Amino acid sequence: MVALRIETFSGPDLAPVLPALARLRIDVFRAWPYLYDGDPASEERYLVEFAKAPTAGLVLAFDGEEPVGCSSCLPLAEAGPALSVPFAARGIDPARVFYFGESVLLPRYRGQGVGVAFFAAREAHARRLTACDFAAFCAVERPPDHPLKPAGAVSLDAFWRRRGFVPYPDMTCTMAWKQVDTAVDVTNTLAFWMKSLTGASLP
Numbered sequence: 001m002v003a004l005r006i007e008t009f010s011g012p013d014l015a016p017v018l019p020a021l022a023r024l025r026i027d028v029f030r031a032w033p034y035l036y037d038g039d040p041a042s043e044e045r046y047l048v049e050f051a052k053a054p055t056a057g058l059v060l061a062f063d064g065e066e067p068v069g070c071s072s073c074l075p076l077a078e079a080g081p082a083l084s085v086p087f088a089a090r091g092i093d094p095a096r097v098f099y100f101g102e103s104v105l106l107p108r109y110r111g112q113g114v115g116v117a118f119f120a121a122r123e124a125h126a127r128r129l130t131a132c133d134f135a136a137f138c139a140v141e142r143p144p145d146h147p148l149k150p151a152g153a154v155s156l157d158a159f160w161r162r163r164g165f166v167p168y169p170d171m172t173c174t175m176a177w178k179q180v181d182t183a184v185d186v187t188n189t190l191a192f193w194m195k196s197l198t199g200a201s202l203p
């Protein structure tokens, strides 16, 4: 097993590592359950927005000098209305929430604690730079009988619960992306999960 180095980037250090995030997103999200047929142009639009947030953070896992996984986070208030409106609609001030974006790790490096380290590093980043009460992320919803679901697919729900997150299945957002099985963008539903960072009661 290769020992990986985990490092958090933010501020002016963010721009040079954005291409690694784009590559890993396109590579890892092609698989179930995201089925994302990513292209560099849409990645660039997404990353330009992401990097505008002054307290955005990116956690990278390196095998030697090679980035093999990464995980992003930024204040929900700076993550755009598609993500923040469901919180405001539920009476949660988006300013109290730090949003955790994707975690993507190349398959051969899984099962050795990098995913756990991604959560720990993002929580540390949120606590260091903000007074946010909650961390939140969202995950795509797929029907259990989806034709592209692999036989041995394991849900990450238990992994997320063990990180202290609580599912909010009735609190959702939608995002559109072109899938490996479609010719055009498809609107997908993603459900939120939340965790208290400060001991404040979860809504």
Ligand SMILES: CC(C)(COP(=O)(O)OP(=O)(O)OC[C@H]1O[C@@H](n2cnc3c(N)ncnc32)[C@H](O)[C@@H]1OP(=O)(O)O)[C@@H](O)C(=O)NCCC(=O)NCCS
Pocket (backbone or CB within 6 Å): 028, 029, 033, 101, 102, 103, 104, 105, 106, 109, 110, 111, 112, 113, 114, 115, 116, 117, 139, 156, 158, 159, 160, 162
């Ligand atoms: C999500 C993802 C990054 C998790 O990666 P991972 O590195 O395999 O996860 P980990 O190894 O940290 O955790 C898996 C389990 O192994 C355990 N583990 C194994 N070796 C470990 C070690 N050396 N140290 C700590 N934990 C270890 C973890 O504790 C965890 O078990 P637990 O939930 O019972 O605590 C990875 O599955 C992935 O890229 N998936 C595809 C993309 C995706 O769906 N992302 C999520 C939505 S954005």
